Amino acid sequence: MKNKPWKTGLAALVLGTMIVQGGIPVLAADATTSVVSAPSVNYGLTSDIRAAIKNASVTPTATGSQISATIRLYNGGAAQNRVPEHELRVRTTSGVEYTLKPSASNKDALQPKEISELVYMAAIDSKEVTQIDQISFVHVDIYSYPKVETTLLAMPTAAVWYGTGSAAPQKLDILNWGQAFTIPGVNSGLVYTPVEVSMQNTSTGRATVVTVLAENPGAGRETVPAFRLDAQSEQKSYEGKRSEADPVALEAGEKKYIHFAIPVENGVTFSNLIVVSTDTFTPKGGGQSTTLATGKVAVEWPKSNQTATAAPAYTIGTPIAFDALTKVVDKKTEVSLMELHLHENPGEGYKTAVAKFKLTNTSDVPTATPAFLSELTNAQGVTYQGSRQSNVTTMMNPGLSYVVSYSYIVPQTETSTGFTLKLLDGQSAAPYTTTIASLQTNVQDEETGGMISMYPFDLKFNDVTVNTQTTAALTYTYKFRLDLDIQQKENVVVDNNFSKIRFEIVDTAGRVVGSKDASFTGVNKLISGKQTLDASNIASDQFSYPFTVNVYEIIDTQNGTAKRLLKTIK
The missing domain is CATH 2.60.40.1240 (Immunoglobulin-like)
Incomplete structure (x- = not known):
């Protein structure tokens, strides 16, 4: 039938x-x-x-x-x-x-x-x-x-995607940068707003990273639908990819950031971002699946003044204002910049900037130490990446402050006294970064006398003398006799991860002929008053008199040892 x-x-x-x-x-x-x-x-x-x-x-x-x-x-x-x-x-x-x-x-x-x-x-x-x-x-x-x-x-069919070619019979609506939008045709009430775009270089190549704020104005939970952002130049389009591998869900009234990385070439100038809805087609009987891409909305590429929001002026020692949606810094954790110094490195071909942050747990339970990244940008837009100190305590106890240092290698030609300091999230869009805080501050002048700030310590060198002793094997031992005043701030934890002081003996030829590291923790820590330090031995053919003693703060970072010159003694 x-x-x-x-x-x-x-x-x-x-x-x-x-x-x-x-x-x-x-x-x-x-x-x-x-x-x-x-x-x-x-x-x-x-x-x-x-x-x-x-x-x-x-x-x-x-x-x-x-x-x-x-x-x-x-x-x-x-x-x-x-x-x-x-x-x-x-x-x-x-x-x-x-x-x-x-x-x-x-x-x-x-x-x-x-x-x-x-x-x-x-x-x-x-x-x-x-x-x-x-x-x-x-x-x-x-x-x-x-x-x-x-x-x-x-x-x-009222709206059909024919691609981005100049001969395409239908063109997408073009929105202004920062204008909120929904995705036409997609069964979702989520609203999206582009908020940040940056060009970044990693070991995998150059990419444009776009941060979009997603908001759920509805009454129920929603998951971000499948879509991506492509960048369009006069010559071609560059396909983007969402950085979040797992589905992103928003509760009613919730806001979250989503990120898109668009691999690009050097020297490309973009005109638009394209919001592209994606579907997957799987042939019957087996075969490779195909991603179907449909352009929905175009967003005008931001002008420089639309993305380069002026960082607010910052006062050293005050809590830093973070993006309200960041997950990097706990809401009960206060972060303050306590020091920012830029100085010469005798015998090196570059300068070093050192930023020191105080992290305070204001809650009543232990909390994880925030692992943010940082970078310095001068007035000309030149950016220097920060290197975090190698060893940092993983948890912070309530009511206490901890110190974390970052160093920045800059060229000898860098003469700026004011910088924009950005704190970055290196996790949400890994391997790329997004900004979670930005501030404008000046570098601090190095002390020429009196107290030297090495937060949370204030040091004063009342007297430093160096004597030598010769052994039968024709080697020299240096003895440093120090008279110090050391004052420490309260409720700031100093452990084995804290920076040290290095005394380097430099001869008339500029060679380091002896050195000694001193710590603020442990059995032989530096103390207020008089004390003696023995420097390492050297061979007799390396020695010449007179010599100079350079006193450094040293920080072990992921990129090696960073040094901040504290004092030169002749």
């Missing part, structure tokens, strides 16, 4: 704007935003199932065109409903019809109140595919002769 043709009520065949009525959710983003995005018109496919066009595209390939469409279905009934057997066809403005192949992942039935997306694609070996104006569900009864075709639903 031959099968009967699948039938629907006349209402399901009517073309028009059959908007979902009460009790059935609108299948589109309709949140209030600064962009007026028309909701996807949805139509009756059956008495219970409604359909809307999510994505439609016609993009050029090496041999012709790729046509794709993604249709969103909603089962508004109280029971499981089977998706009617059909072919999905697109019609061009010249009247030519193409049948698209369904993805292997397309569902055959929908549970009550379920929303699902059906993905279709066809590769056409012809460059004569024109604009499409209609997508249809067509039931074909192959058991009738001649075969009987019934149009179950025909939907006009």
